Amino acid sequence: MSDPLVLLVEDEPQMRRFLRATLGAHGFRLVEAGTLAEALAALTAQAPELVLLDLGLPDGDGIDFTRGVRGWSHVPIIVLSARGREADKVEALDAGADDYLTKPFGVNELLARVRVALRHARSTETPGPVRAVGPLRIDLAKRVVTVDEREVHLTPIEYRLLAVLAQHVGRVVTQQHLLREVWGAGHTHQPHYLRVYMAALRRKIERDPARPAILQTEQGVGYRMRDPGDG
C-alpha cells in the first residue's frame, strides 16, 4: 500500500507548516486546503484516506462540513481545534467526526489517533470476530470475554456496552452514542445508567478499576477503549 494521502483543512499557516513537516516525516502524503470549498474539491478529486479538520475556517464551520461529508463518505475525519470545551467535542463527534484533538497537542498523540483512524477505516471491510486489547479479549462471534485468559461473566448490558466500545478501539465514543446503542433511543437522557454500568464493567475487567487502563473516561464527552499498544 502506498503512503496514505491525508487532507489537511487548516487556514493558519504556522499549523500547516508544522503538520506538513511532521506528517511528511512520518510517511504521509499531504494535500492542503485553506477553506471548506477547497476541502470539498480536494475530497472529491483526490479521495484522501483521512481528513484533519480545523473547525474555524474562513468560509464556514467544520462541524457543518463534517455533517455534510457524512452524507456521502465514510472517510475518517479527525478534528483539530482550539475549542477545548467538552460540548464542542461532543458536537463534533455527534456530527460524525471520528476523533477530536484539542490544540495544542503533541505529535505522538496526533500520530496515534491518525493510525487508529486509518486502521479502523481499512479494517471495516473485514472485521474479524475477535478484539484483543491488552489483557482483554472479546470474541464477538462466541460472545466470550476473557481477561488474562480467564473468562469473565458479564450481564447482557455489560456485554453490549463492551462490544460497542470494542468496535471503536482507540476512539472516544460519546455518551449519547453508547446510550442509544445499548439502552435504545428512549434512554439517552439517563447518563447515570451508563456510568453505573461502566463502573461495574471496570470492576470485572480492570486490574484497578479506579485506575482504568482499558476503559477510560473522557469526562464530559464519553468513553474510550484504549489499546495500550497505541500508547
Next chain:
Amino acid sequence: MTDPTPPRTAPTGGYLQAASLVALAAGLSSLAHPWLALPDIAMVFVLVIVAAAARYGRGPSVLASALAVATYDFFFVSPQHTFAVEDLRNVVTFATMFVIGQLIAALTLRLRNSESEARARESATAALLAERAALAEEARAASFKARTEEMRSTLLSAVSHDLRTPLAAITGAATTLRDSSVELDRARRDDMVATVCEEAERMERLIGNLLDMTRIESGALAVRREWVPLEEIVGSALTRLESRLARREVKLTLPDELPLVEVDPVLIEQVFVNLLENAVKYTPESTPVDLVARALPPPDGGVEVVVADRGPGFVEGTEARLFERFYRAPGVVGGVGLGLSISRGIAEAHGGSLSARRRAGGGAEFVLRLPPTGPAPEVPVEAGEGAA
C-alpha cells in the same frame, strides 16, 4: 438660602387677626370700663399691640397699633366718641403704644430671622453631612476600584511573568537548536528539545488556569450536575495526569459503598487534577500522595475527599492564604497560584467547600466536601446475571 418653613399665617390673615385682637380688647375694656381706670385700659391695648406684633409681624402690628390708638381715643379717652383729645398726656400714651408695637415687631422679626438662619444652618449642615456621606461612598468605590486595579496589575504582572518565563526558555532553546554555528552533542540537543516541550506544556496549563479563573470570576461557571460514581472522576483525573504521576505513588482509598454523587464531573475532575498536581509539584518524588474518600454520616451527609501529602506542609496560619489568587508558597518556583483558588471556586459552586489543614505527622491535607443533593436515582437491575 430660602427659609424652608412656610409663614405661620398668610399676610391678610395676620391683618384680620390683628384687627380682631384689637376689637376683642375694646369689647373687654368697655365691659370692664366701670371698674378700670383709663391707664389700665391703655395697658390692655398695649398688651394687644405686643401680641399682634409678636405674632403677626410688622404690617399687622402697625395696623393693630393704629386701630388700638384710634379705638382707645374714640371710646375711652374723653371726650368720648370723638377723636378729639383733651389731655395732651394721652398723646404720649398713643405714641408709647405705637412705638412699643413697632419695637416688639422689630424684635420679633429679628428673632424670627435668626431662627430661620439657624434652621438654614441646620439644613446646610445636613446637606454637608449628606455630601460627606456621598464622598465616603465615593471613596469606598474608589478604594474598591483601586483594589480591582491592584488585582488587575497583580494579575498582569503575574501573567506576563509566568507567560514570558516559559516563552523565554522556548525561544532560547529553539534558537539554539536552529543556530548552525553551535555544535550540540546529543545530550545537549535532547535537553533543548525537552525544554521546549516542558515549557510549552507549562504555558498551556497556565492559559487553561487563567481561562478557568475568568469563567469562575465572571460567574459564567455553569455547573452541569450528573449522578456519577466518585471512582470514575478520580479515575479520569488520574488518567489525565498519567505522565506526571508516572514516578509517584498515589494511594487510593475508595470504599465500595461510596454513594453516587450529583456533581459536574468535568469540574470535580479539575479539582482532583489541581490537588494532585499541587501535591506532585510541592512534595519530593519519594513521598506518597494519598487520596481518601468517604461518605459523611448524617446529619451532614454528602462525601469528603482528602488529598494528603508528606511534603513540607505549610506554615501554621497560612491555610487561608493558600486559596488566594496568585499566592505562592515561599520558595516555590513555577505555577501562578491559581489552582487552589479555582478548585475552591468549583467546590463552592457545588455548595461544598475546600479547605487545607496540616497533616498529623507532617505534610498537607486538602479536604473537599460535597453536600448531599438528594436520593440517587435508581438504576434498573438486569434480570439475568451470567454469560451473555
